[in-house]
Amino acid sequence: MKFVTGALALALAAVPAAAQAQDKDKAEAEARAYVPQVVTTRHQGSFGGQRVNYSATIGETVLKSKEGVPEAAIVTTAYVREPRDPSRPVTFLFNGGPGSGSVWLQMGAFGPKRVAIPSDARDDGAPPYPLLDNPDSLLDVTDLVFIDPPGTGFSVLLPGADPKNYYGVSQDAKAVAQVIRRWLNDNGRWNSPKFLGGESYGTTRSAAVVNELEGQTYNDVALNGIILISTILDFGAESEVAGNEMGFVTTLPSMATTAAYHGKGLAGTPAAEVAEQARQFAIGPYAAFLLKGQKASSEERAAVRARLSQLIGLSESFLDRAELRVSPDRFYKELLRDRGLTIGRLDTRYTGKDYDSAGESPDNDPSFYGIDAGYTAAVNSWQRGALGFRTDREYQAIGSVGPWDWSLGGGGRSAYLSVAPYIGTALRENSGLRVFVGQGWYDFATPFFGAEYSLSRTGIPQDRIAWHYYDAGHMMYVRDEDRAKLARDIRAFIRAR
Template sequence: MKLHILAATALACLAVPAAAQDKDGKVAEAKAYQPQIVTTRHSGSFGGQRINYSATIGETILKNKDGVPDAAIVTTAYIKEPRDPSRPVTFLFNGGPGSGSVWLQMGAFGPKRVAIPSDARDDGAPPYPIVDNPDALLDVTDMVFIDPPGTGFSVLLPGGDPKNYFGVQQDARAVAEVIRRWLGDNGRWNSPKYLGGESYGTFRSAAVANQLVNTTYNDVGLNGIILISTILDYSGRAESPGNEVGYITTLPSLAVTAAFHGKAPAGDPSVIAETARQFALGPYASFLLKGQKAPAEERAAVRRRLAQLTGLSETYLDQTDLRISPGRFYKELLRDRGQTVGRLDTRYTGRDYDNAGEGPDNDPSFFGIDAGYTAAINSWARDSLKFKTDREYQAIGRSVRPWDWSTGDSDQYVNVAPYLGTALRENSGLRIFVGQGWYDMATPFFGAEYSLSRTGIPQDRTSFHYYDSGHMMYVRDEDRVKLSRDLRQFIRAR
């Protein structure tokens, strides 16, 4: 027995130094990490102007509370030459959480873009054309695309703790630090400044704005926040029993989709959307809030109108208790044609393994574009911008899971719209641009309208703009041109 005890004690003594050595090794490796920063020079025509610009792709090293490097954040900055510190600068990112900035960079605002089909067809096989992008915003603003940890080429360094980065507030703090560092390193503290995000990137924009203004005395004043395909309040996404908000805020998107595919009367999507809004806010909301106390004649009238708007049969609507979840809608709308509709963009259609399921196998509006974008960002960053790495570019990364959704406010569901209300109330020069696609079911336009019309959010400096496509409205050529034009006006109007 004594021998066993002595042996166990010896092993325990050996384990501590081994763990310490492992930790010391990771710390040493992290401290030795050398960030890569590469600048190349280019020229292009943007907004009708010929512009010389530099492209700098590089890593910003963030440190933990002990001063040890634990994350390498990659940014790609496009700066008009010669440099002008009075020019606006716009910080851009995508969403996910877990998405790299490839979508906005290679689809909408970067100096090059990938030319995939504009008419809701899939992108097919390579090679994918990488072309000049005259719709890039370099004539009105410098741009810095940010890939938060776990997205794009950005990574945690050895010993880096995911809990310090993979969450609403942690992510926002990291992005805010990168922005502050960039402003200092590039002499741009007094430049007009804009934040721009897509999808969860809009959620991040609100959280980052809160970090830049309300958490330190080193405030960063903002001129504008650009929200593209907006999600600020997750109550509309929660398909929990008893939560009726999502059924109300998605109904107008169902209606314009049904009309697009010939399942409901055709017309101008803005007119169809307004008709559906009024029904959703009135008879439909009233019916849902009454629950099982709604009388039979009211139920029949609502069911009849729902069928007219959504293209679904009254029999099917009865089976869903007049509550249409998006996942079911994607499968059911065109079931008689053997097709599904997309989530990110409901103009897209796909075919499943069979036609019997309740939901689609996949999202045809994502697999219809993802290969082209991934090829484009790797080719552009590695070959043209000369960024050398053996890391894979994370266009939609899973490495950020699990994600900490806490905002630090107890007894509150996840909603960052109040951050924007505070920012607007405390900065009279701040304006908000909201861009929404009619055919976006991932972040429905009525959900954005709902979240930004709540109490405490000034309405006079928020402008909405709508596009005849989906979540990534810039995929459609006409909408990319319109989005670019709308944003030029927004930035020039400061």
């Protein structure tokens, strides 16, 4: 009887194992049968004052496992000047998130078409959203390849693929680097001047991809330039956790510029001057006060409180209750509480109205819901329409790519996470590499002083880093004047190679 019972148990246990093996075989068969889509169309446009004939190729690059099983279909959108020139610069671009598609840079800043949304920090309203020619596109000076990593845009993991192989700082960078190498192979562009650019987490990705392209012993891809737009490299310094004082230091200058913009603090003073006054206070008296903690004297506390109030436009009584440490959420809610308004995170020029004016954090980010519908409509219309990409998948402007592995070879996100040293290594080991950094005065997602702090650390050569600032927020190109300025600045950066 015991033997029969044991045999039955073994037989029952074998059923799920057999089913799992069957499911795995089915998923592998589906993945191997996947046929990537590639569509090329031809167009004309005027960019940077030049008439340009160009091809637009939207297609899927299939990445495989070590065993040769297809795992991911990564969509790239390449705009290449015709007739083709193998010595012409090529720029690879992506957005951030880490779950964000390339829609923002492609349809807002550098692609041949752009969506028209209000330039003055107003809500984009309801459709239709005009899709316009974009004279600020960089196609006059460089070919453009927009990359959507797995889980973003139309890019997907194929049946049976393990998300852990793609969803993480290093894993994501390896995949993007592989796509870049494949594109260079397929298009005969290994000897072209090469630029790499990203926005937001895309700057984190840029640093990690540079490490994959240039930091390996074999098959190096040397770069001419890295373009960082709205930079986040040092997650340790900017982490909003109890006990970390650097976050208050790096956000203070953004609070000051924002307060002045809304008629508080140093109202009437140019943003660049406000920023400089706030930088000096933040890194000097304020940082010293924070580091002393409860050992700071009452006189020092009073002096710091008074100057902090003068700079960021909040009352001394509020600052006292907050222990002179104002979190971003509290600032969004408190600055314009007397007007019944909150301010944006991505762009603090935007304002919104919450359900009520109590509480200490806003209901939502008015600078995101103020633009997202227009961009999503534009990218779907352009890529499914004029570019001819056919799919029943939804375009993931902000997709779910979790859980994300924040470790850099071990330690997890609980360890101090900064990818800035990757850029330092690349600069030291490639004398022809330069870095462009573009920051908005009114960006709280990636504050400009945080970018300055991360890139001023020991081991990062300073003479090949160019800084540029804009009178808008995270996506500075939503403001017409700053989109044109950003394009001019990057054109000059590429031409100066």
